[in-house]
Amino acid sequence: MSDTPRSPLYFAWRRFADNKAALVAGTVLLLIILMAVFAPLISKTGYADQKFLAQAYAFPEKQFWFGVDDLGRDFFTRIVYGARVSLTIGFTAAAFSLVIGIPLGAIAGYYGGRADWCVMRLIELFSVVPPLLAAMLLGALTNGGFLTIVLIAALFGWVQVCLLVRAQVKAMAQKEFVRAAQALGATPGYIIRRHLIPNAISPIIVGFVLAIPLAMMLEASLSFLGIGVPPPTPSWGQMINVGMNFMYFYWHLAVFPTAALAITVLATTLFGDGLRDALDPTLKGR
Template identity: 35%
Template sequence: MSMSERKLTPDLFRRANLDANKSEEISKPSLSFWQDAFRRLRKNRGAMIGLFAIVFVIVFSLIAPSLSKYGMDDQELMRANLPPKIPGLEKIGFLGVDGVDIRGVDQYEMKNVAKDQNFWFGTDPLGRDQWVRVWKGTQISLYIAFLAATIDLIVGVAYGGISAFYGGRVDNAMQRVVEVLYGIPNLVVIILFIIILDPGILSITLALVITGWIGMSRIVRAQILALKDREFVLASQTLGSTSGRLITKHLLPNTLGAIIVTSTFTIPGAIFFEAFLSFIGLGIQPPTASLGALIADGFRSLRIYPHLAIYPASIMCILMISFNLLGDGLRDALDPKMRR
């Protein structure tokens, strides 16, 4: 007998026991968009490792200089170019004086250094504690990086949002200004400011203020252009919402994902930009230290005193890789299409 010819009898069915009181019960706790994004971010091991490394470097850059009894500019030529020396680890080849290859270190200098003087990252050609200078330089590089991200958030978001929201002639005029600024290389802007001002943090800051926000403004403009004709925006306009309310309550919150991801990728770019400028002599000037300036100083004597370049270069690499890992994780977590 085929299935079509088979008769359905009551004994083939089983009654389902349904509780009317539980018909509206939610089986799982409801999650907001940000709770769900954070849950997915925690599952991304690379992003969490990057976040931990970033927090560790930031906190340690604030604490580490106080662990040394020497100041940033304490000079003593008798202890110039000393290799790293960590208390209790003197016998390990690359961490202590006794076991390290000191062919590049003057033996007279070594004899005139007290045994209780420990320099965890060694000293530079002027006898300054490299440990303090590296972590102080990390503070300067992070300051410039977060300054660039802040300028992106304030100027780029406001400019791109206004341009996209009002459209028409306003958008055309504002985008022509962006195209002119985008065609001016950052290096040319820096050189112009150096002619007027001295090389340093102020010149880099002004260059970032003029051209650093352009990428963010374009991303925000594209996002708002895609959102401003959506149904929820039209419904809010119909109910009498003002332009300011539409931007702050409806459009910008829906672009926060792209804004956060772009800001995360802006920071390593700014770190590298500062390092590049300092390396070619247009950035941070002595005696102020930054990661780029320390790498430039260490590069001149890399074959003889490699520790002068290894430590700042390693910290810069850790920061850039960590921010990129975190940015990739945030992009996946904040993208609804990446949900599994």
Template identity: 35%
Template sequence: MARQTEIQPAPMASERPFVKSWKAFFGRLITNKSAIVGGSLIILLGILAIIGPYIAPQSLNEQNFAVKLQGPSAEFWFGTDAFGRDVLSRILHGMSITFIIGFGSVALAGIVGTTFGIISGYYGGKTDTIIMRIVDVFLAFPGIILALAIVATLGPGLENVIYAIAIGSFPVFARIARGSTLAVKKLEYIDAVKALGASDTRIIIKHILPNVLSPLIVQTTLSIATGVLAAAGLSFLGLGAQPPSPEWGAMLNAGRSYMYDAPHLTYAPGIAIALFVLAFNIFGDGLRDALDPKLKN
């Protein structure tokens, strides 16, 4: 009887390089101490932003003049303000506003800046010259001065602060996207895709954009921290969120009149802002090392 030959299963197709590179990235990310510490803080702050209004000891604007300007105690952990409102409750309510400002401004800046940067780098020529000269005009002004001018023109308010920060931040995204696009479009496989008849839109979306995301992701985390600081500065100057908003910069502005009699009014929102910014900066450092491990060496 003839011996039957065993049929070996066909080897599985190897993973796509794009998938493998992102798996390697996540492997480095979860072993990076900076990314773990910063990411854990961001997750904790994000959870508090969601559940903060439900676990706050007092309502947002509940006033009790009998306990105004009291320092931290067992009843009021962060003390009370000039209207007798619980500072801890206002910090928890203001956390969601901080996330909205940070992510909203960076989302606008990232979308606009990345779009113009990729178009500028991909097409070059007059298109590149016109877009980059516009970007240079915005870069000529310090970020906070430009934001001040925009908010002074549009008027104070949370939405206008987001627009102002986004306008001041998009040139950085445009520069980064343009530089990365110039490097990617010189690769041989881009020429091969063009030779196969792919449209410019398909090349940009399918091949250019995925390869320029790494530096843009890092810049996003750092810009969130910068945007929150800028928003706090504008509110501190009276041009951002207006009372009785629990935005942390506005709370700092309201508390500066009582810095000697009730310093907790500035300590609480100041520490909250510092912790928020520190979390995103630490996570951004870890993210940078994970995306490009050569920089760590």
């Protein structure tokens, strides 16, 4: 048996692999992402093509896996392209959440005192305001759209990232390597950028992944209310909104987009929880 010491990444992978729910969720999420990326290869028609008007409202069958919608469009195609919209908004909003949350969390954790007080009061402000209510107001003022949803999701998604980074930086601010850098004359900005943030990469990754389902749910909620991504671009929330009008007669128009959204959000959440447990530095390798 080799005595070569194992890296922390190895033990993190071991912990993640032992979490069967997270492993399955990661696999499902990867398949959904691949389906969205290669949507033109999977579907035979475009998401706006009304080629099946004669079969409008058709139920799922061999030719139409998920049926046909009220405008004669293949419903499976719209579900697949809808994944592109939801995932793009989720990942983009999560990235903007990092841009806002990382510097604020690092400043609050490193400086403490008045800077920490100001950041925490800002977090409390965003925690008190209901995200959906604020999103509805901003969405109505701007008429919705892709960029509006991303901005709204980022404005409420950065809080979790900020808290994670703040806790990690605060715990490491008094470590020996930080004090050594200070003794050598390193500026606070250099220490935060080169030492503290790289060592806080685990909570940053977790915060990024967990911000994705929040943005997706917000997009679906706004689209359901009619202030999301404008048609004919498919959105799962928009499709649920339309499908609810036919729920009692054509169940597939509401069930399939709802199931797609639920599965994606659940898979992303379980994957994020698995990453959080696997990257937890308090857990030791076995």
